[in-house]
Amino acid sequence: MENIQEVTPTVVRSPKASESRLQLFFKKLMQQKVLVFMSLPFVLWLFLFKYVPLWGWTISFQKFRPAKDLFDQEWVGWKNFNFLFSDDSFYRVLRNTVVMSSINLVLGFVTAIVLAILLNELRQIMFKRVVQTISYLPHFISWVVAANIISSALAPEGIVNILLTKMHLIDQPILWLGKGNYFWGILGASEVWKNVGWNTIIYLAAITTIDPSQYEAAEIDGANRLQRILHITLPGLKSVIVILLIMNLGNILESGFEPQYLLGNGMTVDYSENLDIFVLKYGMNMGNYSLATAAGMFKTVVSFIFLLSANSIAKRLGESRLF
């Protein structure tokens, strides 16, 4: 089927009569006007809501005043960027962003792979299904609900402190969300709680593609469960792991916004504030649109460079289907 479709365009393209390619294009366009009408409104929508804001990046080269007209702004060159890169708090925010996304990346990968392998080893199919269904639940609830749950679990009289006191690990309840040095750990654990089940989906799908005869052969050779996991399941997951790892490296500046915003507070701000919160704080709270746009633009451009490099690494490794 696919071969036929690939052949047809070349037949059409060869200039049969005096028609130029452009004329042919418009002729086809007229023939396909229904398809054009079905897609054009959304192409316009994409331009308005996704491309016009890109033009808004010019704000970062201006001294933007909301009261003035859009075309009447004062241009200041790289001044906003110079201010940004000389601001200590910007580097702190950058550190927090990179550290939190790295923690999420490592923890997210390890826990999801381990859980997927262990789920795969369950023999009771009904039990496995029930565990899977339950493990997806936190992914679907909002961060507002999750943050509510987490902050009440970590409250001085919350379940975490009760359990730790009962196990005699602590004498005094700990104010978990009130200490900066706990924040990264709490955030990492929260991300795992919320998304580990969901993240197993792709690994479980990859495990089902592993040839069962490999396991049978290993068994005959006397390999035990752990050896089978290490030498068949894990190598079988390798390509998925590599692809996802590379894709996620491109997201190193995407550390999330909602969990930090909802779980952070004045006592932990030195550790919880990331780039997205920085943009929100400068832009919406202080009204410095230009500086906030500069920070946002920095984030998008650096992310894109990371993503391009990630993509070329993936291609070099032979995993081409990324974009």
Added chain:
Amino acid sequence: MKESSAKARYSSIPDKIFDTTNIVFMLLIVTVTLYPFLNMFALSFNDANDSIRGGIYAWPRMWTWDNYSYIFNEASIYHATLISALRTIIGTVFSVFCTAMLAYTISRQEFVLRKFVTLVAIFTMYFSGGLIPGYLLIKELHMIGSFWVYIIPGIIGVFNMIVIRSFIEGLPDGIMESAKIDGAGDFITFMRIVLPLTVPALATVSLFVAVSQWNSWFDVFLYNSSHLNLSTLQYELMKILQTSNTAASSTNAGDQFAAGQSGVTAVTPTSIRATMTIIASLPIIMVYPFLQKYFVKGMTVGGVKG
């Protein structure tokens, strides 16, 4: 031969230890996942003043409907729940229909603008103007203070579009060919043939869109925080969370203060929080398990091909 090896595999002692440990570990995961919801459930159905004494874990001690009746008598929260439901229903129908239509056009191999439309859409996955330019655009379009700011800016989901496109491309070609031979145009083919056959993908995407609509609070915060009549349930819950966070003291102390103020109060911040948490999670808990087989498939397709 196969059976005997299978038997040997299942009966060795290290294997049994492994299986038991694995099951215990899974039960632990289930507990850690479900307990917080059970705790919120117990608090929401327990008498608010009784909850202050502590010791409510997975089951209510003094059953009551008071917390729920308080919440639904509070006009602002009732209204916010209504707005949440409205934006979820309207937003999902609009977005899924439009995204599917766009996905259909770029699944047609013969469409001359296919490459162009696909590229224009995919590019937006990697670049975005960011918070401030987006906010200024909405402001210029005079959408602040309107309900449609929840619907229009999210009408096309590019990831969802890819999921639906992959699904349509997997349909047998003959079906659409025969529709064309019968004289059906592209729009008729889309409405009568493609939409009904794409239900599994549409179910996945609908779930994603509905969940994100129901869960969103940031657009309310950004655009409509001064328009109380357009507040949503999640935003109201978020405001409660923020107040209890900034009150550095424990929530319990807040409760005791509230109780001490008027002798005996009907509700406390803790019970309101728990009740709203349950109301905000209940629709999701009731829907997602039934769509599991669809979204697992949709995720695998979108994850690999996206």
